[in-house]
Amino acid sequence: MSSILGSRAPYAGGVTRPLALAVDLGGTKVEAALVDGSGIVLPGSRHRRPTGPTSASPALERAVREVVLAARAAVPADAELLGLGVGSAGPIGVAEGTVSPLNVPAWREYPLRRFIEDLLPGTPVTLRMDGVCIALAEHWVGAGRGAGxxxxxIVSTGVGGGLVLGGRAIPSPTGNGGHIxxxxxxxxxxxxxxxGRxxxxxxxxxxxxxxxxxxxxxxxxxGEDLAVAHASGDPVALAAVERAGTAIGRAAASASSLLDLDVVAIGGGFSRVSxxxxxxxxxxLAERTTFAFVTRTTIVPSGLSDEGPxxxxGALVHQSDLLDRPAV
Amino acid sequence: MSSILGSRAPYAGGVTRPLALAVDLGGTKVEAALVDGSGIVLPGSRHRRPTGPTSASPALERAVREVVLAARAAVPADAELLGLGVGSAGPIGVAEGTVSPLNVPAWREYPLRRFIEDLLPGTPVTLRMDGVCIALAEHWVGAGRGAGxxxxxIVSTGVGGGLVLGGRAIPSPTGNGGHIxxxxxxxxxxxxxxxGRxxxxxxxxxxxxxxxxxxxxxxxxxGEDLAVAHASGDPVALAAVERAGTAIGRAAASASSLLDLDVVAIGGGFSRVSxxxxxxxxxxLAERTTFAFVTRTTIVPSGLSDEGPxxxxGALVHQSDLLDRPAV
Known part of the structure; x- marks a missing residue:
């Protein structure tokens, strides 16, 4: 099974190279790729299809099937596929394996885990909310390494999130914990x-x-227009970014009051506005409170590229010991 | 060592009856009592002294010493004192063993754990925020039995709280998680x-x-006046209780969005206003959101008497396996 190329040598002891097949389902696209045990996306294994608010369920299923099978076909001969990890926009139902992404109205309590299991029979599938995946990725190879x-x-078309507490994914009965x-x-x-309001x-x-x-x-x-206007000193753009940043800091302060956070790592397209x-x-956050346990929390940019999700x-497979086990 | 009274028989296997010496430090009083492995406060073992915003540190130390030693003196001859569990109003420093209760200004980063260790040398002392203790008590013998x-x-002179997630106390680096x-x-x-505002x-x-x-x-x-006025239908009292209840429900919705809560159990003097x-x-909470994972959260009165804290x-001792271990 080992490659004839030394650069892809088998693991010590003859164990083949363990890989996760990672899937990220969002409001605009679905992606799949292979992720190795170091958190590296294998070059050439990443595939993408659009999703979006107007797609019907068969089109969504076709998009998922195509990216999963394309990533599967990229598994090297010397590698072993440990399992599939699926991150989805929320809400989800972790016990049922269902997804109901707010911005994908064609899928409400759609049995995504079962659909993917049927694509690759025999390969275990773990489904979690995309925010949980982001938090695990920041903790694994991003801006939250070493944080408890x-x-x-994620600040983008929406604002999503996930939590690692005590170095483990938050226990979450429905899988939706982290909706910051x-x-x-x-x-x-x-x-x-x-x-809400x-x-x-x-x-x-x-x-x-x-x-x-x-x-x-x-x-x-x-958001790109706003970034350009902000960079040129446009007063309305300055005020808009201040308004958004202030709200983010105040929400981070509330979350830290409740959760004694070490780090808030923020990514997503709009986080790069300025x-x-x-x-x-x-x-x-600093103005919000005099509590030292809150003001100690650091707010930092994500340490991940756009491969973060x-x-x-992939961490759902390679770091499965950090997951809460739902009662199924 | 066993009592001559059958009602206090030794545990099976000749092990003596294990007890915790529980201490609760708050803004108006400090209490101590003996708590057994079923979460029962031993009759006659509970002692109280005032604390409050005007007490100087020596008076506070005397109050703590008196209640701890009085509870210690109540340990029956057939019982074994496993350890001391100390709940304190926050903020605290769990790694340092210090307390800085907002409403006890004489103590800022006061080394309470060391002070109590010196009162009963050789008996281990575990310190946590009072809200964490309440959450553990609700989970153990109160309204949160079986909740993950x-x-x-606690809604009283302030509003405090604590979290049990996945059946365990929230991992909290400084010990202050739960400040709802x-x-x-x-x-x-x-x-x-x-x-804040x-x-x-x-x-x-x-x-x-x-x-x-x-x-x-x-x-x-x-609050008692308000309760009487509310019971008689006074419109201002009705509006005041609605305002407080609405704020509590909205905060519970925020907390559940973040934490996927099964149960919010509310106690404290003002929670009984009506x-x-x-x-x-x-x-x-129901009006706040359409997310089923939030609206499923139940808001219930505390299942604890005023012995809850x-x-x-006591749960810090008897249920120590549910505690996060700080890095000390």
Whole structure:
């Protein structure tokens, strides 16, 4: 089974190279790739298809099938496929293996775990929320290495997250623990698609921040437009980024009051709008409270590339000892 | 060593009856008592002394010494003292064994664990935040029996809490995880002694709720006055209890979004102002979100008597396998 090339030598003791097949299902795309035991995505193994709010279930199934089988075909001859790790946008049902991603309306309690099990019979499948995967990835190879209590946050079209507590994924009966986007931020009343008001996601996501800026006269339409305007010193863009960063910092302070966090690691497209987003978040956390156990929490950029969600899905396999075991 | 009375027979195998010496340090009083392995406080073993904002450190030390030694003197001849469990108002420093209770200003980073170790040399002392003790007590013998993910909340002169996640106390590097009183509630801007605004404690504690009612024309001065007025249908009292209950429900929804809670168990003096407090909290949680994983969370009255904090401190000894081990 071993390759004739020395660069892909078998593991010590003759054990073949263990790989995870990682799947990341989001509101705009589904991806799959192979992830090795060091958290490295194998070059050439990554495949992507669109998902989105208008896709019907058969199209979504075809997209998942294609990326999974393409990644499977990339498994080297000297490697062993340990299992599949699947991260999905929430909510999910971890015991049932179902997904109901807010931005993929065609799937409500869709049995994704079973569908993927049937694609590769005999290979175990572990499903968790994408935020949990991100937190595991930050803890494994990102900005949260060595942290005991970590919140991984994604600020993008929405605001998602996941928790590592005591060096392990948060125990979560339904699998949905880590929804930082739906805790309230004091002083805000912005309506949220979840049904609430003043949720962090409703205040600080990329689209919501752009919408707020447009209400103040900003003429751009995207987070990229806002980034350009911010870099040129546009006052409305400066205020919009301050508003989003402040909300993020206040939510981080609430989360740390409850969870005694060491690190909040923030990634996602809109997190890169400006480094000022982080400065405002840190300032808001520092102003928020006099409790040293909260102000000690560090807010840092994600240590992951855009491969983070796949690496985190791979961690579901390679770091399975850090997972809560649901009662199924 | 065994008692001559059959009612206090030695444990099977000749092992003597194992007891914990439980200590609860709060803003108005310190108590100590003996707690057995079933979570029962031994009759006659409970002792209390005042603490409070005006006491100097020597008076506080004397109060702690007196209750600890009085409880120690109540250990029956057939019993074995396994250890001391100490619950303290926060913030605390679990690694250092220090306490800095907000409402006991004479003690800032006071080495309480060492002080108590010196009172009873050779008996191990475990210190945790009082909210953690409450959560352990609810999980052990209260309203959270069988729950995996539980928030224990105390609504009284302040709002405190603690977390059991996956059936274990939350891993907490500083020991301060569970501060539900200092997460923000959307739409409120009430200033909080912690330095924040819109904290649950600043909105929904007994004194803050009475103060809000007085601002609306209520002439009473205590939570008891408010309870009487509420029972008689006074419109300001009705509105005040609705305001507090709504804030509690919204904070519970935020906490459950983050932590996928099974149960929120609420005790403390002001929680008994009216059953309507719970009805408003449940309504606010239900209205807050469409996420089923949040609306499934049940909000229930504490299953504990006023012995709860002592039973929880006893759980630090009898259920020590459920504790996070700090890196000391």
């Amino acid at each position: 209590n970590l919140l991984g946050m 986007g739906h805790i309230e931020v004091g002083g805000f009343e912005d309506p949220c698609p979840c049904g 003043g949720c962090l996601e409703a205040v600080a996501s990329g689209p919501r921040t752009v919408a707020w800026a447009r209400g103040q006269g900003f003429t751009g339409t995207t 480094p000022a987003l982080f400065e405002h978040a840190r300032a808001a 796949l690496i985190g899905a | 993910n539980l928030l224990g909340m 009183g200092h997460i923000e509630v959307g739409g409120f801007e009430d200033p909080c002694p912690c330095g 819109g904290c649950l404690e600043a909105v929904a504690s007994g004194p803050r709720t009475v103060a809000w009612a007085r601002g609306q024309g209520f002439t009473g001065t205590t 059953p309507a407090l719970f009805e408003h909290a449940r309504a606010a 002592l039973i929880g401190a």
